[in-house]
Amino acid sequence: MSKDNSQAVQNENANISYTDFFLLAFPGLQKSRSLLAIPFFCIYLLILLANSMLIYIVKVENSLHSPMYLLIALLLVVNMFGTTTVLPKMLLSFVFGTSSISLAGCLVQMFFLYLALMLDTGILLMMALDRYVAICHPLRYADILTNRNLTFLMLATLVRSVCIVSPVVILASRVQFCRSNIIEHFACEHMALMKLSCGDTSKNRIVGMAVRSLTITFDLVFLTISYSKIILAALKMASGSARHKAFHTCSTHLIVLFIGYSSCLSSSVVFRVARSATQDVHNLLSAVYLLVPWAINPVIYGMRTKEIKDSLLKLFQRKSTPFLLQKSGT
Template sequence: MLTSHNVCSVPSSFQLTGIPGLESLHIWLSIPFGSMYLVAVVGNVTILAVVKVEHSLHQPMYFFLCMLAVIDLVLSTSTMPKLLGIFWFGAGDIGLDACLAQICSASTSSLSLTAILLVMALDRYVAICYPLRYPKLVTAQLLAGLLGAAAARSTCIVAPVVGLASQVRFCRSHIIHHFACEHMALMKLSCGDISLNKTVGLTVRIFNRVLDMLLLGASYSRIIHAAFRISSGRARSKALNTCGSHLLVIFTIYSSTMSSSIVYRVARAASQDVHNLLSAFYLLLPCLVNPFIYGARTKEIRQHLATLFQRAQLPAPPEKPQSLPPHGELPT
């Protein structure tokens, strides 16, 4: 709680408001958002379970799908439980350390999504353009190095933003008019000069998005060009189908992010509740849609998922009756 003696000191905690202006509808809003979050968790966990159980899917492409599923789970879980807690119990209190941790988790997960997509594009490029050399080129050591580089890149991008935010002094209010600790929503409560924070945050976001889009565009243009040059119609169709799944996921992620940014900047006259609703929807949409895209468009996952369901529905074999011990002996 802020007092006259610590006007420009860091408050002990902040208060998230959820969807301001729609407090009376919080319970009703929890139904669609809770359902979407539940479906997203079940869908991504299903992808992980299918790949883990079926040894034939222990290949780089499906390993990347598992990484996407894990990132989707982390991204949605970093914000949705808190949102539902606000809706159900009014539990909007959050400490500064937890607030910064939420910013770090959500931002790192979002950046890791695009990094994994870049690694997947490289994997598909090698698989389609150099199919005979693929097993030798794409090794476990290479995958570990690429994933380590992706994690390091995401961390190096987010660390300056979170580090600068941790040095800010807050004095305007302890109420964050948002359902999560979004970076700029937190910066609005500062009482000092945050021009460096804004510049770093905006530069990092623009540079990262533009660079990733250029790299993905260049990669998939080469991949699609190589796929059309494949003489076998069946192989060409399989390659294009795989690329189609990846491109759908890329479109979902980038359209959600860009739509949220465009609406936020164009519709400045819109109320805060509209912005918050759109932010929650765009945050959850990729995590909800990605497993269904891969589940519906990846033949191997569909087949193994159907096999698992068939095994679950088969009746258990009857137990063999235990034979009686010989007369005069006790059963062991």
């Protein structure tokens, strides 16, 4: 195509402004989309069931009504919320080939998806603060982490998350989309949507990168300082059992942190380094980055937190006892 014809096509496209889009999920695997629906549907069920079970345990067990377990339950609620913003639309695209979404719906999905991710990191910061107070200032724990202060921290986390996400979504809402109305992604991810835009989107890209970089940098600095002080305080404990319990609890949180941030960083690095990789590879990495932490978090807390594990065993014993009695009676 000549330069003049190319310019003519661009001018013609500039007069188009798409307000409805189609999500393709994995563009190169359209022939296998029905098979892809099975594992992702199973992942969705796993996330909903596992997270719901642990939230129920924290709710019904009075011994778990402390800040640490309430924060775990809150994290699991956000896990289910974040999953539900993405997977139903993804499953529809697998079943029907594409999943339609309006521009307004796309921006709403983007907002709530990124809000869930920011709430995840905010709650993990609150968990670090909880462990810091519990280990470094145990005598003042009940006075510092009162219900009022905990509610304030939750509201502050929500406000922080909204303030971080809103500029990205607001800037995206002001962009004209004329290149295509096909989003080669399973969700309205910011960069996937910007590929369809007309004109200069450098401001959107800079703001998106700045928000992500500054947030991760601040979080990692805060977490490093907090857990450094926690480890030093734990090493000074006279009781070996108390020291072991402190390290065990903190190691559980650190495993969750490592999985979440390593998934995020590896996805970002591969996206920028392996530009020659297919869109399906990038989408798969995005799915891993989003879904793996949300699926693994309840497993980690269920297996490594003694109080939650004991409560789960009690629940299963209570459920199985009537069945065994009924079976023995027959």
